[in-house]
Amino acid sequence: MSDGPAPWTPEAISPDGTPPEPGEAQAKLHAPATLRNRAAIADILRLWLPDRGTVLEVASGSGEHIVYFASSFPALRWQPSDADSDAQRSIAAWTGEAHLSNVEPPVALDAAAPDWDVVLADAVLCINMVHISPWAATEGLFAGAAGLLPSGAPLILYGPFIDPAVPTSQSNLAFDASLKGRNRDWGLRSLTDMAQLADRNGFHMADRQVMPANNLMLRFVRGDAAR
Numbered sequence: 755m756s757d758g759p760a761p762w763t764p765e766a767i768s769p770d771g772t773p774p775e776p777g778e779a780q781a782k783l784h785a786p787a788t789l790r791n792r793a794a795i796a797d798i799l800r801l802w803l804p805d806r807g808t809v810l811e812v813a814s815g816s817g818e819h820i821v822y823f824a825s826s827f828p829a830l831r832w833q834p835s836d837a838d839s840d841a842q843r844s845i846a847a848w849t850g851e852a853h854l855s856n857v858e859p860p861v862a863l864d865a866a867a868p869d870w871d872v873v874l875a876d877a878v879l880c881i882n883m884v885h886i887s888p889w890a891a892t893e894g895l896f897a898g899a900a901g902l903l904p905s906g907a908p909l910i911l912y913g914p915f916i917d918p919a920v921p922t923s924q925s926n927l928a929f930d931a932s933l934k935g936r937n938r939d940w941g942l943r944s945l946t947d948m949a950q951l952a953d954r955n956g957f958h959m960a961d962r963q964v965m966p967a968n969n970l971m972l973r974f975v976r977g978d979a980a981r
Contacts, residue, residue: 807876817845
């Protein structure tokens with residue numbers, strides 16, 4: 755994503771700010787936003803995730819989120835994924851360092867691809883991807899999740915969105931303009947468009963949670979159990 759805001763820094767930085775060990779900078783990446791939002795996201799995940807099963811994270815980025823969530827929810831298995839090879843190496847480095855038995859090796863997964871290299875999931879989680887990717891990636895996210903999730907299972911999204919029923923903050927309007935200035939296919943998505951896309955793929959928006967820094971968490975549920 756060279757033409758947009760960098761999701762991570764190019765060198766390894768531990769959460770406590772200590773410098774990387776020799777060789778770590780070649781793999782382990784740091785996304786500053788993960789330290790700011792992970793606890794708030796986990797609080798909502800406690801309400802929305804199943805008690806058991808496998809959670810597929812689409813666009814895992816640096817891998818820091820999945821380490822935190824896997825530690826917070828040890829009864830769940832976590833499957834990280836990303837389309838970017840640098841991200842895949844970073845995920846492997848972070849999860850390997852954490853020595854977590856409930857995290858699978860990262861898989862290469864492009865949300866927009868018609869076929870996903872994943873065979874099982876009881877929930878799908880996607881954080882901060884929708885606004886920094888083409889709409890085709892969001893379409894693929896719902897289509898892929900629809901083909902993977904059983905009835906009643908959740909697709910959970912986090913990030914900035916435009917809610918037509920609520921005035922959009924000036925900071926989000928400026929962010930939206932900045933994104934579109936970098937890539938015309940990016941930008942904050944309307945909840946109206948998200949709900950229509952969900953409906954076309956057999957999902958229903960079951961929950962909308964306001965989060966810090968003008969973000970939202972959305973829970974879409976697969977099948978009739980959502981209605």
